[in-house]
Amino acid sequence: MASADKLINTDVPEKDVFALHFLQSLSNLRTQSPLNSPNKSIDRVRKIKKAAYVSMARAAGGTSRLWSRALLRRAAKDDNKSVRFSRRKRKVTWKISSKRKRSNQRAPVVEEAAERLRNLVPGGGGMETSKLMEETAHYIKCLSMQVKVMQCLVDGLSQK
Amino acid sequence: MMNSSLLTPSSSSSSHIQTPSTTFDHEDFLDQIFSSAPWPSVVDDAHPPPSDGFHGHDVDSRNQQIMMMPLNDGSSVHALYNGFSASGSLPNFHIPQGSGGGLINQQGQTQTQTQPQASASTATGGTVAAPPQSRTKVRARRGQATDPHSIAERLRRERIAERMKALQELVPNGNKTDKASMLDEIIDYVKFLQLQVKVLSMSRLGGAASVSSQISEAGGSHGNASSAMAGGSQTAGNSNDSITMTEHQVAKLMEEDMGSAMQYLQGKGLCLMPISLATAISTATCHSRNPLIPGAVADVGGPSSPNLSGMTIQSTNTTMGNGNGKLNGNCNGVTKGSSSIAVKEAVSVSKP
Numbered sequence: 001m002a003s004a005d006k007l008i009n010t011d012v013p014e015k016d017v018f019a020l021h022f023l024q025s026l027s028n029l030r031t032q033s034p035l036n037s038p039n040k041s042i043d044r045v046r047k048i049k050k051a052a053y054v055s056m057a058r059a060a061g062g063t064s065r066l067w068s069r070a071l072l073r074r075a076a077k078d079d080n081k082s083v084r085f086s087r088r089k090r091k092v093t094w095k096i097s098s099k100r101k102r103s104n105q106r107a108p109v110v111e112e113a114a115e116r117l118r119n120l121v122p123g124g125g126g127m128e129t130s131k132l133m134e135e136t137a138h139y140i141k142c143l144s145m146q147v148k149v150m151q152c153l154v155d156g157l158s159q160k
Numbered sequence: 161m162m163n164s165s166l167l168t169p170s171s172s173s174s175s176h177i178q179t180p181s182t183t184f185d186h187e188d189f190l191d192q193i194f195s196s197a198p199w200p201s202v203v204d205d206a207h208p209p210p211s212d213g214f215h216g217h218d219v220d221s222r223n224q225q226i227m228m229m230p231l232n233d234g235s236s237v238h239a240l241y242n243g244f245s246a247s248g249s250l251p252n253f254h255i256p257q258g259s260g261g262g263l264i265n266q267q268g269q270t271q272t273q274t275q276p277q278a279s280a281s282t283a284t285g286g287t288v289a290a291p292p293q294s295r296t297k298v299r300a301r302r303g304q305a306t307d308p309h310s311i312a313e314r315l316r317r318e319r320i321a322e323r324m325k326a327l328q329e330l331v332p333n334g335n336k337t338d339k340a341s342m343l344d345e346i347i348d349y350v351k352f353l354q355l356q357v358k359v360l361s362m363s364r365l366g367g368a369a370s371v372s373s374q375i376s377e378a379g380g381s382h383g384n385a386s387s388a389m390a391g392g393s394q395t396a397g398n399s400n401d402s403i404t405m406t407e408h409q410v411a412k413l414m415e416e417d418m419g420s421a422m423q424y425l426q427g428k429g430l431c432l433m434p435i436s437l438a439t440a441i442s443t444a445t446c447h448s449r450n451p452l453i454p455g456a457v458a459d460v461g462g463p464s465s466p467n468l469s470g471m472t473i474q475s476t477n478t479t480m481g482n483g484n485g486k487l488n489g490n491c492n493g494v495t496k497g498s499s500s501i502a503v504k505e506a507v508s509v510s511k512p
Binding site: 045109116120139141143147 | 316317319320323324326327330331339340343344346347349350351353354356357358360361362363
């Protein structure tokens with residue numbers, strides 16, 4: 001395992017980073033629409049869920065990860081905001097050019113699973129399979145961290 | 161002597177990237193090399209690492225400067241062969257390896273390469289121009305085609321396998337050896353986590369009405385029917401009458417108004433959840449716990465039933481770290497009519 005992680009960096013910040021971002025986003029949500037509790041409350045659910053994802057993306061590294069970047073872009077598009085992305089030097093790998101030629105050599109089993117993953121992981125549409133799996137690993141770590149944070153909050157708040 | 165057979169450039173005259181045509185002769189080569197006497201013409205200076213078996217190498221200070229670092233694995237044979245066969249015309253090669261490093265210099269330099277191979281591969285400044293990684297990987301494997309596309313393919317496969325191994329440790333139940341099932345597991349786990357986020361964000365609201373409406377929506381979209389319905393059908397065989405009665409009650413209430421059904425459930429200290437989440441939780445947590453019926457109605461309150469009456473909802477892995485004492489407290493909170501839906505551990509389940 002150590003050898004694998006040496007090449008791929010899948011570190012996520014500590015739990016408190018996620019908690020901080022999430023609480024900030026929640027408080028923003030509250031100040032945004034203080035008395036505006038829609039009847040359906042489904043909008044509230046959606047807003048909270050979106051706030052959860054956006055805060056997770058921010059905590060996980062902002063725009064330095066592909067999935068977080070795509071998530072933020074998607075969220076900003078809904079709000080008609082524009083997100084500023086720092087210009088990053090694209091690492092060009094020669095491997096990609098050969099991908100186009102020999103597309104039939106990909107292991108079909110892996111590829112169909114990769115297709116399903118692409119639908120799940122944000123920003124997965126434009127990624128190579130190996131890059132996709134790297135992003136998935138980071139995404140899973142961040143998701144589990146976010147879930148832990150939210151669960152802690154719920155438990156803490158529901159004690160009467 | 162056996163040297164002559166090795167010294168004749170058999171197949172690598174055309175390109176330096178070439179594997180020998182014979183694949184299994186390497187074994188013979190290896191034996192030969194290990195048992196043979198010095199290589200006079202080709203080897204400039206070979207200092208074997210302690211673990212290798214090279215003895216008695218004659219340091220030939222002739223111009224032939226293929227300096228080799230014998231490797232521990234079979235790739236050493238490969239490197240040696242290529243080195244020997246294209247004597248003098250060998251371009252510089254740099255073989256970084258997982259297990260060791262091979263260094264082939266073109267200029268005659270008597271290297272003192274008794275240091276570990278990894279450092280040796282990076283030392284000797286200026287002698288070796290490291291070609292692209294792919295070429296060295298060609299050397300690394302024996303008996304495989306050197307067609308650039310297949311090299312790329314192989315590289316790609318290795319990278320994917322590497323990442324899959326890293327993913328395997330993240331995902332619970334990641335001990336599947338089959339690649340396909342492992343990928344399915346990964347996908348399901350991602351879906352499960354996303355569902356958890358959704359459920360938790362639902363529970364953050366106050367009000368059963370919001371949750372219930374969300375669930376009815378979600379139930380319709382997922383085709384889960386009503387989870388209570390499914391739970392009702394599942395508990396048909398359950399001998400515990402109280403649960404069946406509860407189910408019927410809830411089912412009746414659901415037809416009229418979802419909110420009241422939710423409140424009724426919460427009054428009893430139960431919670432409602434989609435089947436997908438319940439099954440996800442049941443598969444995600446350890447199976448050494450009490451048997452789990454993936455139904456929807458969970459018995460959470462301690463006071464209501466000291467034993468489990470056949471139904472448990474187990475909290476996910478994530479809540480285990482939160483401290484079990486808190487969970488007990490929360491159970492009481494739920495029975496008092498708290499409106500938050502939370503997945504709680506049943507009180508009577510013993511924690512590991």
